[in-house]
Amino acid sequence: MGAAGARRARRAGGEPPAAPPGPLLRISGLTKGFPVDGERIQVLSGCSLEIDRGEVVAIVGQSGSGKSTLLNMVGLLDTADGGEHVFNGVDVTRLGEAGRARLRNTGIGFVFQSFHLLERRTALANVSVPLVLNGMPLIRRRALARELLESVGLGHRLGSRPHQLSGGEQQRVALARALSLNPPLILADEPTGALDAATSSAVLDQLISQARKRNAAVVIVTHDPLVAEAADRRITIREGKTFEEP
Amino acid sequence: MLRSLISGLVLAFAGSRANISRTILSCAGIVVGVGALIAVVTAGHVGQTYAKAYGEANTGVAATYEVTSPAPVDDVEAFEEDMLRAGGEAVALQQPLDSAGIQLRQGTSVFKDPTVFYTDPSLSDIRRMNLVEGRWFTEADKGSLAPVVVLSENLAEQLDPSGGYADLQIGNSEWLRARVAGVVEGTAMDDWGGSGTVYLMRSPATEEMAFPAGIGAADEMGMGLTYRVRVSPDGSPGEEAFTERLAGTSWRWGPQADTEMLIVFRADSFEEIEEVLGYLSLGLFGIAGITLTTGMLGVLNVGLVTVRERRRELATYRALGADRFAMFVVVVAEAVVVSVVAGLIALLGCYGIAGGVQAFVGDMLPAGVSVTVPLQGVLVGLGSAAAVGLLAGVIPAWRALRTSVVAGLRE
Ligand SMILES: Nc1ncnc2c1ncn2[C@@H]1O[C@H](COP(=O)(O)OP(=O)(O)O)[C@@H](O)[C@H]1O
Ligand SMILES: [Mg+2]
Numbered sequence: 001m002g003a004a005g006a007r008r009a010r011r012a013g014g015e016p017p018a019a020p021p022g023p024l025l026r027i028s029g030l031t032k033g034f035p036v037d038g039e040r041i042q043v044l045s046g047c048s049l050e051i052d053r054g055e056v057v058a059i060v061g062q063s064g065s066g067k068s069t070l071l072n073m074v075g076l077l078d079t080a081d082g083g084e085h086v087f088n089g090v091d092v093t094r095l096g097e098a099g100r101a102r103l104r105n106t107g108i109g110f111v112f113q114s115f116h117l118l119e120r121r122t123a124l125a126n127v128s129v130p131l132v133l134n135g136m137p138l139i140r141r142r143a144l145a146r147e148l149l150e151s152v153g154l155g156h157r158l159g160s161r162p163h164q165l166s167g168g169e170q171q172r173v174a175l176a177r178a179l180s181l182n183p184p185l186i187l188a189d190e191p192t193g194a195l196d197a198a199t200s201s202a203v204l205d206q207l208i209s210q211a212r213k214r215n216a217a218v219v220i221v222t223h224d225p226l227v228a229e230a231a232d233r234r235i236t237i238r239e240g241k242t243f244e245e246p
Numbered sequence: 247m248l249r250s251l252i253s254g255l256v257l258a259f260a261g262s263r264a265n266i267s268r269t270i271l272s273c274a275g276i277v278v279g280v281g282a283l284i285a286v287v288t289a290g291h292v293g294q295t296y297a298k299a300y301g302e303a304n305t306g307v308a309a310t311y312e313v314t315s316p317a318p319v320d321d322v323e324a325f326e327e328d329m330l331r332a333g334g335e336a337v338a339l340q341q342p343l344d345s346a347g348i349q350l351r352q353g354t355s356v357f358k359d360p361t362v363f364y365t366d367p368s369l370s371d372i373r374r375m376n377l378v379e380g381r382w383f384t385e386a387d388k389g390s391l392a393p394v395v396v397l398s399e400n401l402a403e404q405l406d407p408s409g410g411y412a413d414l415q416i417g418n419s420e421w422l423r424a425r426v427a428g429v430v431e432g433t434a435m436d437d438w439g440g441s442g443t444v445y446l447m448r449s450p451a452t453e454e455m456a457f458p459a460g461i462g463a464a465d466e467m468g469m470g471l472t473y474r475v476r477v478s479p480d481g482s483p484g485e486e487a488f489t490e491r492l493a494g495t496s497w498r499w500g501p502q503a504d505t506e507m508l509i510v511f512r513a514d515s516f517e518e519i520e521e522v523l524g525y526l527s528l529g530l531f532g533i534a535g536i537t538l539t540t541g542m543l544g545v546l547n548v549g550l551v552t553v554r555e556r557r558r559e560l561a562t563y564r565a566l567g568a569d570r571f572a573m574f575v576v577v578v579a580e581a582v583v584v585s586v587v588a589g590l591i592a593l594l595g596c597y598g599i600a601g602g603v604q605a606f607v608g609d610m611l612p613a614g615v616s617v618t619v620p621l622q623g624v625l626v627g628l629g630s631a632a633a634v635g636l637l638a639g640v641i642p643a644w645r646a647l648r649t650s651v652v653a654g655l656r657e
Contacts, residue, residue, distance in 0.1 A: 077565060077651045098250075098569040105567020116562045116655060120264040132256050133567040135249040177566070 020089030024184055024217050025051040025074065030083030032069055043069050045240035047083070053184060054215040056208055058222055058231035060245075065237045067221045068189055074219060075108055075187045076100045088184060105133050109178030109216070111188040111207065115170045117162040117177075123149055124158045127177045134181055148176040152206060168199035175207055179214065186211055188220045192227070204230065247571065254575025257563065261576065262583045265552075275541030276588035277595070280631045282537045284596040286530040287623035290523060292615065297519040299612045302374035304435040306474055308516035309481040310372055311488065313473040316496075316503035317464030322471070325462075325499035332491035333483040334475040338369035339448055341472050343456055350424070350444060351415045352405055359441035360401055364456045366448055372476040376613040378402075380428025383447045392425045393455070394447045398432035401442025416446070417455060431613060462500075470503070474513065481517075485510045541588075542634040549581055549642035560646050561654025574643045581639030582632055589631025593624060 032044040043066045051057055061067050072078040073085070076092060085092050088107055092100065110116075117126045124145050131141035149158055152172040162170050171191060178186050188207060192200035204227055211218045220227060228234050234245035311334075319325050329337045341364040350357040367383040369375065375382050378399050387394040393416050397405070405411055415421040427447075436443045446452060453461055464470065477483065483491070493505035553560075560573055568576070596619050604617040611617075 072652050075565070077655070098571070101564065101567050101569035101572075104565065110565050112655065116558070116565070118264075118559055118562060121260070125260060125264075129257070129563065130566045133249075133253045133563075133572065135253060 019053060019184070022086075022089065023050045024053045024055075024088060025049065026084070026086045027074070028084045030070070030073065030085065031081045032066075032073065032078075033081060042240060044080075044237075047237070047240070047242045049074070049235065049242055051185075051217050051219065053217055054212065055233065056211065056218045056220070056231045058220050058228040058234045059237065060222060060228055060234060061237035063223075066240060067237055070237065070242075071187055071189050071219065071221055074185075075110060076104050105130055106181050107183050107185060109180070109183045109186040111171065111174050111178050111186065111191045113190040113193040115162070115167075115174045115194075117170055117173055119162055122159050122161055123154060123165070123173045123176075126162070126173055127180055130177060130180045144180065145176075148180055149173070151179075151210070152176045166199075167195050168203055171195065171203050172206065175203070175210065179210055179216075182214055182216070184216055186216050186218045188218065190221055190223065192222075192224065200224070201226070250569055250572035251575055253568070254572040255579050257568075257572075258576045258579035258583055262580050262587070273584060273588040273591065275544030276538075276585050276631060276634060277541075277592045279534070279538030279541035279592075279634070280589045280627050281592035281595055283531075283534040283630055284592060284619060284623045284627040285599070286527065286534045287626050288596060288600060288617070288619045289530065290527040291620040291623065292617050293526070294519070294523055296611065296615045297515070297523065299374065299614045301515040301519060303376055303431065303612060304373075304433045305513045305515060306372045306476060307374070308479045308514050309477050309512060310514040311475045311477060311485065311510050312513040313475050313492075314507075314509040315462075315470030315473070316500060316505055316507035317462070317468060317470035318503060319462035319470055319500045320502075321499045322462045325471075326473075328492055328495045328499060329473065329475050331495070332488050333477050334488075335478065336368050336371040336476040338366040338372055338474050339471060340365050340369060340474045341456075343446070347418055347458070348416065348444075348446070348455065349418055350401075351417075351421060352411070352413060357401070357404070357441070359439050360398075360444050361436060361438050361442075362444045362446055363436065364448055364452075365445050369445075369474060372474045374614075376431035378429045378431055380426065382430070383427055383445075387427065387447055388449045390425060390449065391451050392423050393452045394425050394427050394449065396428045396430050396445040396447075397426060398437060398443040399429055400432050400437070400440075401444065402426075402429040404442070416444075420455075422451075422455070468507075470507070481512070485512060538630060538634060542638050545581055545585060545635065545638035546641060549577070549638055550645065553577065553642040553646045556646070557649050557654040558657045561649065561651045561657075564651045565655060570647050573647055577643035577646050578636060578639035581642070582635035585631045585635030585638070586628060589628045592631070593619070593627050596623070596627070 027047060027049040030044055030047040031042070033040045033042040047070055059067050059070065069078070073080050080093070087103065090103065092103065095103065118129070124142065127145040127148055128141050131144060136144070146155070146158060149155055152175055154169060154172055154176070157165065157169065162173070165173065186207070191207065192204055195203060208218060208230060220231065222228055236243045236245055313329065315325060326337050343362040343364055348362045350360060367385055367387070370382045379402070380396075382396060383394060395416065405414065411426040414424045414426060416424040430445070432443055446456065457463065462471065477488065489508055489510045493508055496503055496505050560576070563576065564573060600617050600619050608616060
């Protein structure tokens, strides 16, 4: 997505620009290691992943297998040591810090296990953050944030702060925030890990249905077999590599 | 870049509002420091206007010479013309008269103590005459057959003002009905005895009363007339050049006068005031600067502590699309917002204090002087507050940027 495209998108009210051809995300041969006590621990040693628009993909694997590490790179929060990574037609390995930030803002929505809402800030203000960073004027971003909170069933909690909300409600605020600029990709790292079973399935249903409504792809890292079941595809990480499950 | 700047500012503002306790904590030091700075500027300004008003009322505006003529001056008019030619912009006679010779009388009371000056309308072009009532002399008063006077306030208070100070008389053995044109705020310089000052206007009707031996004749001490001469504000021509030029034309106005006796010196206190105030404000600025630095260290400290606490918050911003520059702006702008808010609080405090002081001592201050925070105080105060915030914000901001997004999100 070029700058002109992004500008057009903003003027059109957050609608994504015409999608470039090919899959939404293509990763191959991705490697990543971390220095630990002077040695380099190889966590990912050749991950490949291809995701189409609107697809819901679950990533499973044992704890410590590297699921979060992979997701952080898909989400442009961290850089890989090597490999190819094309997102929405952009070779992200060639982007600088500002370009990656811009792409995170408009192209990717995040839902974290621990919500990562800003404390002391209202639900409305939390949902507004990506809109502020996108340069949206006050009146429009207020209206849009309100609309988004209404769409996740929190129209009556606009002025609530995170500590006044239940875990499920907080995660719905985070979902509204992730959806706010209509990104083509939503990343969720164990989004229901901090929630009880009943709340989990409600939040998950909402995540998937909202994403499908907007034709956004979803990548969910999960332990929960039920979640994995709800996805279109399942990918396992084992010994630093990705495997497609049948 | 612009978008990062704007969004950084928006988030910073929202952040300072949301974290009131953090904001207040960082404020305290700045409030005191900026308050001290504004107080110093205000005090300096009041001091300067006070000294200027005092000096201009007592001695003259910048630059004023006191000129004592040699005696005798045969042609007073020519002497005065030549003072203008020598570089004077305005010339006024300001001749103290022998108080034994001229007194005031109203009814049966005689006032022999006031200092009496024989002077011209143009004196008000040289000195600041702060009129309390009526007006200063005009050229038209020259036609008056009665002597025209302006009285100092403390003298006027001893008189009966009814009917425009009716039956006020001036003279000694021979009394003339005096016309009071106005009342002026007294000055320490003119009121030697403390019992008031009379300004008697030079006119054909009064010349003989003022100078029984004739104007321009030598007095008992062999001295001539005393003048106030205003020259250019930068003090040119200097006293020497002025004296030389004036003495050079003595053949016109006093061929028998000994020009060695011509005395010219700078009367206004402008240069001394500037110098004293300069030293004074240097010291006060030093104190304010130290206070402000202490305040800045406070903001810096709070900034550093909160950045450690805020790594998660800042990482969240970055995950949601803030680039490094926007993050930098967020942290720096929060410090600036905090400092400017503190500066505004300090400013309000100073306005309050100045208002209180004015209510208390306002009556004692000379005309044109009041205790108020001057515009430069506002600018210096808010400017230094913003500068301190900027300085105090940069180090925490740089710290904040060193953490990786992933590490910040894991906290
Ligand atoms: N910043 C880091 N420094 C060192 N080791 C790390 C770092 N991040 C992750 N790791 C290691 O990489 C491995 C994979 O971590 P992670 O991706 O979080 O696993 P998962 O999410 O699948 O449980 C773990 O062994 C973890 O200790
Ligand atoms: Mg994990």
